[in-house]
Amino acid sequence: MIITIDGPAGSGKSTVAEAISKKLGFIHFNSGTLYRAVCCYLLDVGFDVENIKFDTKIKKFNISVNYNGNRQIVLVNNKDYSAHLRDNNISALSASVSVNKIVRDTIDNCQRKFSKTHNMVVDGRDIGSHVFPNADFKFYLDCSIKERARRRFKEEKSKGNKITLKEIEKQISSRDEIDKNKTYAPLVVPKNAEIIDCTKLSVDETVNLMLSKIKR
Numbered sequence: 001m002i003i004t005i006d007g008p009a010g011s012g013k014s015t016v017a018e019a020i021s022k023k024l025g026f027i028h029f030n031s032g033t034l035y036r037a038v039c040c041y042l043l044d045v046g047f048d049v050e051n052i053k054f055d056t057k058i059k060k061f062n063i064s065v066n067y068n069g070n071r072q073i074v075l076v077n078n079k080d081y082s083a084h085l086r087d088n089n090i091s092a093l094s095a096s097v098s099v100n101k102i103v104r105d106t107i108d109n110c111q112r113k114f115s116k117t118h119n120m121v122v123d124g125r126d127i128g129s130h131v132f133p134n135a136d137f138k139f140y141l142d143c144s145i146k147e148r149a150r151r152r153f154k155e156e157k158s159k160g161n162k163i164t165l166k167e168i169e170k171q172i173s174s175r176d177e178i179d180k181n182k183t184y185a186p187l188v189v190p191k192n193a194e195i196i197d198c199t200k201l202s203v204d205e206t207v208n209l210m211l212s213k214i215k216r
């Protein structure tokens with residue numbers, strides 16, 4: 001069974017996907033992690049990732065996903081970039097990387113292959129619309145930009161990072177802009193997806209609401 005959760009940056013997709021997958025005993029497949037890992041790899045091999053949009057010279061790379069317990073481990077050409085996936089520059093640059101069609105096709109194939117042998121909750125930006133249009137259940141998790149920025153600000157503050165709320169709001173808004181305006185597989189509400197607005201909901205309320213809609 002495949003359950004998809006799409007939505008804008010910072011809406012809490014991976015947190016709720018993690019909780020739902022635990023409840024159902026499914027794999028949580030975080031597709032953003034694959035884009036982040038590919039971004040790290042391309043930086044590692046010296047690519048100008050900010051201008052990668054229509055670059056067709058990217059050599060074929062191999063991407064594989066494994067699990068150590070619940071921990072998703074993504075290898076690109078056999079290298080593990082886990083330590084850098086959440087760096088602030090990777091959050092911004094992976095949005096540029098995700099516009100490239102060679103990158104998207106490679107990641108799409110990896111996800112589809114993985115789904116053949118696993119029940120999974122997949123979160124991302126194009127999962128129910130493009131990667132798995134025939135998924136069993138599809139959600140679109142929405143949230144106001146102010147609330148998304150507030151949540152991320154709290155998270156960064158707890159890590160001791162000195163970024164301001166205004167800067168975070170600007171970063172999120174620029175990622176929304178890129179995600180929604182991609183020529184290939186942009187962020188949209190997938191056909192037949194249940195829209196959940198979690199602006200005023202806690203994580204537990206959101207998870208319970210979503211679980212109540214999943215019939216097995």
Ligand code: DC
Nearest residue numbers: 031032033035094095098124125126
């Ligand atoms: O969810 P995230 O912040 O970890 O995602 C990192 C980047 O990857 C994000 O800027 C957009 C891109 N992405 C995508 O284009 N399609 C997906 N299915 C998931 C992520």
